[in-house]
Amino acid sequence: MQLPTLAxxxxxxxxxxAGFGIVIPAxxxxxxxxxxxxxxxxxxxxxxxxxxSLVQFACAPLWGHLSDRIGRRPVFLAGLAGFxxxxxxxxxxxxxxxxxxxxxxxxxxxxxxxxAALAMVADLTSETDRGKGxxxxxxxxxxxxxxxxxxxxxxxxxxxxxxxxxxxxAVAAMTFLVAASSLRESRGLxxxxxGQAALPLLERLGRxxxxxxxxxxxxFVQTAAFAAMEATLALYGRDxxxxxxxxxxxxxxxxxxxSAAFSGGLAGRVIRRFGEVATLRAGFALFAVGFWGAxxxxxxxxxxxxxTVVGVGMACMRPSLTSAVxxxxxxxxxxxxxxxxxxxxxxxxxxxxxxxxxxxxxHSLPYATASAVSAAAVAFTLLxxxxxxxxxxxxxxxxxxxxxxxxxxxxxG
Numbered sequence: 001m002q003l004p005t006l007a008x009x010x011x012x013x014x015x016x017x018a019g020f021g022i023v024i025p026a027x028x029x030x031x032x033x034x035x036x037x038x039x040x041x042x043x044x045x046x047x048x049x050x051x052x053s054l055v056q057f058a059c060a061p062l063w064g065h066l067s068d069r070i071g072r073r074p075v076f077l078a079g080l081a082g083f084x085x086x087x088x089x090x091x092x093x094x095x096x097x098x099x100x101x102x103x104x105x106x107x108x109x110x111x112x113x114x115x116a117a118l119a120m121v122a123d124l125t126s127e128t129d130r131g132k133g134x135x136x137x138x139x140x141x142x143x144x145x146x147x148x149x150x151x152x153x154x155x156x157x158x159x160x161x162x163x164x165x166x167x168x169x170a171v172a173a174m175t176f177l178v179a180a181s182s183l184r185e186s187r188g189l190x191x192x193x194x195g196q197a198a199l200p201l202l203e204r205l206g207r208x209x210x211x212x213x214x215x216x217x218x219x220f221v222q223t224a225a226f227a228a229m230e231a232t233l234a235l236y237g238r239d240x241x242x243x244x245x246x247x248x249x250x251x252x253x254x255x256x257x258x259s260a261a262f263s264g265g266l267a268g269r270v271i272r273r274f275g276e277v278a279t280l281r282a283g284f285a286l287f288a289v290g291f292w293g294a295x296x297x298x299x300x301x302x303x304x305x306x307x308t309v310v311g312v313g314m315a316c317m318r319p320s321l322t323s324a325v326x327x328x329x330x331x332x333x334x335x336x337x338x339x340x341x342x343x344x345x346x347x348x349x350x351x352x353x354x355x356x357x358x359x360x361x362x363h364s365l366p367y368a369t370a371s372a373v374s375a376a377a378v379a380f381t382l383l384x385x386x387x388x389x390x391x392x393x394x395x396x397x398x399x400x401x402x403x404x405x406x407x408x409x410x411x412x413g
Contacts, residue, residue, distance in 0.1 A: 001356060003118075004134060005119065005184060005186065006124050006125075006133065007324070008178075008179070008182045008183050008215075009117060009120055009121065009124075009137070009140075010136055010137060010139075010140035010181065010399065011178065012076075012117070012138070012143070012175050012178060012179045012183065013117055013137055013140040013141050013144065014038035014112060014140040014143050014144040015144065015172075015174060015204045016083060016144065016171075016172060016175050017140070017141040017143075017144025017172055018029070018143075018144035018147050018148040018151070018171055018278040019084075019087065019144075019148065019150060019167075019168040019169075019171035019172045020138065021176065021236070022148045022149070022151055022155070022164045022165075022167055022168040022370050022412065023090070023152060023165055023173070024148070024149050024169050024252060025149050025152045025153040025164075025234055025246070025248045025252065026152055026153075026161045026164045026165075026232070026245055026317070027045060027048065027049075027154070027234070028041065028042075028045045028101035028232070028234040028235055028238075029046060029161050029245050029257035030099075030165075031044050031045050031099070032163060032164065034093070034095060034096050034099060035096055035207070040358040040360065041235065041355040041358045042231075042232060042235050043357055043360055044096070044230045044356070045231055045235070045352070045356060045358075046232075046352035046353045046354075046356025046359075047100075047352070047356065048100065048103055048352075048355070049227065049230070049231050049347040049351075049352035049353075050346060050348065050350070050352050050353040051058065051100055051103050051104050051107070051349075051353075052103040052104065052106060052107040052348070053106070053107065053111060053227075053344075053345040053346070053347075053348030053349045053352075054344045055104050055107035055108045055111070055128060055344070055345075056107045056108075056110070056111040056188050056341065056344075056348070057342045057343075057344035057345035057349060058112035058124075058287070058342075059107070059108050059112075060111040060112075060338045060339075060341035060342045060344075060345055061112075061237040061336070061338040061339050061341075061342050063075055063078075063111050063112035063115055063116065063193040063208055063338055063339065064115035064116070064119065064337050064339065065338060066112075067112075067115060067116045067119055067337075069141060069404075071121065071185045072116045072117075072119050072120045072121075072185060072186050073179075073183055073184070073185045073186075074293075074408055075112045075115075075116040076112065076113065076116035076117055076120065076179065076183070077176060077179060077180055078109070078112045078141035078248075079109065079111070079112030079113030079114075079116060080113060080172055080175050080179060081095050081109070081118045081166065081176055082105075082106060082108070082109020082110045082111075082112065082113075083106070083109070083110045083113060083172040083175075084101075084169045084170075084172035084176065084403045085105070085106070085109060085112060085166045085169075085174045086089050086102055086103070086105060086106020086107075086109065086171045087106070087166070087168040087172060088165070088166070088198065089106070089130070090102040090103065090106070090165045091162045091163075091165030091166045091169065092162075094337070098216075098337070099324075103255065107345075109273075109279070111341065111345070114337070114341050114344070115340075116337075117137065117214065117336045118134070118137065118188045118322055118326070118341075119186075119323075120338040120405035121136075121137045121326075122326040122337070123186035124186055125338040127247050127327055128272075129268075130323045130326060130327060132268030132269075132382035133327070134146035134268075134269075134318070134319040134323045135267040135268035135271070136166040136268070137319075137322075139245060139260045139261075139267075141260075143256070143257075143260040144256075145251065148168075148256075148362070149248070149249040149250075149252035149253050149256070149410045150249045150250055151164075151244075151249070152164040152168075152249050152250075153165070153168075153244075153245050153246035153247065153248055153249020153250060154249065155167055155248050157317040158325060160400030161245075165269045175229065176321075177336070189335040189412075194394050195292045202351035208230075212324075212325055212336065212339070212340075213268055213383050214241060214320055214385060215324050215340075216325070216327050216339065216340060216343045217380075218284075218317075218321065218343060218377060218380070219321050219325075219340055219343045219351075219380070220343045220344075220346060220347045221281075221284075221347070221374070221376070221377050222284070222287070222314075222317050222318075222321070222347075223343070223344045223347035223348060223351065224348075224349065225287060225291070225369075225373055225374055226287075226310075226351070226371070227311070227347060227348045227351030227352050228352060228355030228366045228369070228370055229291070229294075229355070229357070229366060229367065229370060230351075231351065231352035231353045231356055231366075232356065232359045232363075232366045233248060233251070233252065234358070235363075236363055236366075237251060239302065240303075240363055241300045242321060243300075247350050251304060253313040254304060254307065254308060254311070255307050255308065255310060255314075256311065257311075257312035258315070259312065259314045260311055260312040260314075260315070260348075261317040262312050262315035263317070263331055264340075266315075267279070267316065267319045267320075268319065270316070271273075271319060271320060271323060272379040272394040273302075275308075276320040276321075276323055276324045277381065277385045278320075279317075279320045280316065280317055280320040280321065280324075280385070281378055281381040281382070281385075282313075282316050283312075283313045283314070283315075283316030283317035283320065283377045284313065284374045284375075284377040284381065285313075285374075285375075285378050286309050286313030286380065287310060287313040287314075287317075287372070287374035287375040287377075288299075288371050288372075288375040289309055289369065289371075290306050290307065290308075290309030290311075290312075290313060290371075291306070291308035291310060291367045291370040291371035291374060292306075292367075292368070292371040293305070293309060293366070294306040294307065294310075294364075294367040295364040295367045295368045295371070305307075313374075321340070322337075322340070325339075325353060341386060349359015353364075354369070
C-alpha cells in the first residue's frame, strides 16, 4: 500500500464525514422550527434525507465512470466543493422548499465524493491488502462520524440550529484545500482512458451490476437499516428518553467511535483471517441483535449499549462489502464504486422514508424492522454467499471472486 497517499485520503475522508455528521443532530430540530412541531416531523426529516440520496443514486455511477475516464482527483475535489456549497445553502434556507432544494443540489454535487475516494483506495492497495485499506478508510469516516455529531450537538444549543451547517461548510472547504494541495492522482489517465473507451458506460454498469448483484443487494439492505435508525434517532431520543440535540450528538458519537475503533484496529485482520463473507455475515448478525436490543431497552444505558453493538456490526460490513465489490470490478473500479454508492443512495431514499413513516406508527418500529431485515440478510449470506470449504487459487476469469470461485483465505475467506 502507498501509505502516505492513503493517509492523506483518510484525513480528507475524516474531515468530510465530520462535516456531514455535524448536521445530523440538528436536522430534526431545524426542520421542526421551519415546519412547526407536529406528528409528521419525523416523516419530513425522512423525506429530506431521502431526497438527498435519490439524486445521489442517479448521479453516483456517472461520477464513478468519469473518475475512470479523467482520474479520481478532479472528481473527488468536485465532490468536496459540492459538499461545502450544499451546507451553505441549507444554513440559509428560509422555509422547507429551500431546504429541500439545497439538499437536492447538494446530493447532485456531493455524489462524486465517496465513489472517487473508494476507487482511490482500491488503486492504492493490492487485493491482499484491500480489506485493510478499506478498513482504514472506514475508520477515518467512522472517526469523522464520531466528532461531527458531537460538535453538531454542541453547536445546536439554544434556538440557533443553523450554525452547524455553516461550520460543516467551513470544514468541507478546509478539506478541499487540504486535498487540492496534497492529494495526487492515483490512476494513470492514459491507461484509464484507453482501457475504458471501448466499453460504453451503460454496458459496463450492466455487466458489473450483474456480476456483483449479491454484494450490491446486501449493501442496500445494510445502508437502509442504518439510515432508518439515523433518520429517527434524534426524535427517538427526545420522545423516549428526553434527550437534547447535544445528547443525541454524543450518542451518535459513541456509535461512530465503536465502529471506527473496530474498523481501524480489527476489521482488516478479521477479513484477512476469515474472509469477506464470514465477516459480513457476522456484521448482519450484530445488526439484528443490536436493533432488537434497542427496541427492548428500558433505559438510556441499555439503549446506548445496543447501539454500540450496531456500531460493531457496521464496522464488520462496510470494509467487507467495499473490498468484495472492488475485487470483482476488474479495471472499472470507479464505475463499480459509483454503482455501489448508488445502492447506498437508493437505500438512503428508502431507509429514512420508511423509518420516518414507521416512526409515526410506533417509535420502536424502525428498529424492530431493521432487526428483522438484518436477520433475513444473515440467511441470504448463508444461501447466496457460501463459505468455501477449502482454500484454492482464485478464478480470475470470472471477474467476481467470491460468488464464482473459492478464494485464497488471506485475501477473501
